[in-house]
Amino acid sequence: MPGPNPNAKYPIPGDNNMQFIKNVITMPNLIAGDYSYYYAINGESFEDQVLYHYEFLGTKLMIGKFCSIAGEARFMMAGGNHRMDGSTFPFNIFGNGWEAHTPTLDQLPIKGDTIVGNDVWIGRRATILPGVNIGDGAIIAAEAVVTRDVEPYTIVGGNPAKEIRKRYTPEVIAELLEIRWWDHDIEEIERFMGAIASGDMDLLRQMGKPKQEEGGRPDED
Template sequence: MFPSKDAPLKIGAFCSIAGQVRFMCSGQHPTDSATSFPIYSRLLKQPEPVANGGKPAGITVGNDVWIGNGAMILPGVEIGDGAVVGAGAVVTKNVPPYAVVGGSPARLIRYRFSEDVILQLLAIQWWRWDDEKIKREAAALTGPIETFIERHSVAGTATK
């Protein structure tokens, strides 16, 4: 892990992160310049300018994300709420909410739920509930998704 002020690692609530997961918040080398040596960071002690081949720095992991053993997350990646990253995946691009990705490089395998259910879950934002409500709703949170959505649907949430 290489988080820093210029390349932060932000992890949401209720995430499950397995062992040997690597967050590469910075450290990308330019490959389209005369040199791949990180002159700015090593010699000038400043971030590589994006215009000069630097990559966006930092990583953001949403809420209720599961990252499998040995996955590697590269700089500039955002992983959406409810996503699943398979074991050993190399994540080079953003992952949409409730997507399941895997492989090297990571590719979309499927979505956990239909678009309607995803929209409802993103509106409900159960991860913002206080601990007492989560305890009271444990059975609903771990039961059939249809029952959870019926119980907690948010009025005005667009569905298709």
Template sequence: MKPDVSKIYPRMNDNTICYLKNIIKNPNIIIGDFTFYHDFVDPKGFEKRNVLYHYPVNHDRLIIGKFCSIACGAKFLFNASNHTMSSLSTYPFPIFPEWDENVLVAEAWDNKGDIVIGNDVWIGYEAVIMAGVHIGDGVIIGTQAVVTKDVPPYAIVGGVPAKKIRKRFDDSVIDILQEVKWWDWDIDKIRENLQAIRSADLRRLQEVVTENK
């Protein structure tokens, strides 16, 4: 049976896992193919319960790549969760028009930009990703980690605030994986070479890239 990226629930008789791309309605949330979210109650509530302080007035985006695994309770906290630190007061005066009707609401917080997640990223249970953070391909984020800074490809991070525990692979392996980018292959090619991906057969993955040049 060929994988069907158009499904909401990819597993038969299992409504706890959904392909996020097929349930998102907000145009500022961009999800790659086969990225899934697991939730013990209802994964279809992801946009409301997990993407927080994501107000249209700020125009910030959540961008998540392909083949990511997002565990229950993971949260993405956007810029409007911040209070400005450039003012003498952290009180968000701009969100209350009775103080000054001419001030823009978005001036109440410091804008750190989009949250960008790479491909093949595993985000652990109840992890929190803060506004402006960029996470590279192949990263693993530990349970209940709070990620406040960018994470390089294929790093494992954990803790509060999250810190790098170690690299998943040697730099030479990471370089090959970043060149191969198997997640961008078509479905048939991934299926044909799935054993090579799962068994870390880098030579075969490089051969596939060479064959298609």
């Protein structure tokens, strides 16, 4: 089979910093698609960058296919939220009788799943806050703090992250979201890889829609 093995933990021989995320994760509430990678800086695993992600909260981090996530990019999950209708101090975690003031889930500002689309590039030391939805083809600049949803094929940066520009015209973005090259069979992706890498729309139009409507989310397989 040409290309890297999608089931390898470390797809580049001798480089354990390059990790295919779906093959190194252990959290049941963390889902990633084929070929999405994290590039470690100090030998950390991707899960080390997913903070306060507790299964009992019921939220998930879902990452699509072919995403590029640079070192020290962090995902702040819902378990880090504090109660906001009164004092923000977490009295309950100290026990000794204070646990009687443990908040219920509906008293915490939980915003739902954090979703990263397909073919997304997240720069070094970017921070993604809970409940954010990052659209397909988006680019998150290094050290950006993403506090709200990012539309497909949009470049954002800063703290808080704001739109810098769209990568393509609205018409081209609509076409790319129909073609969804990441949902094609890998043989078809390899056939059109030159067009995918260069953004050659004339050739990508020949690729057409995926043969099987897969929905574009790894948790829907």
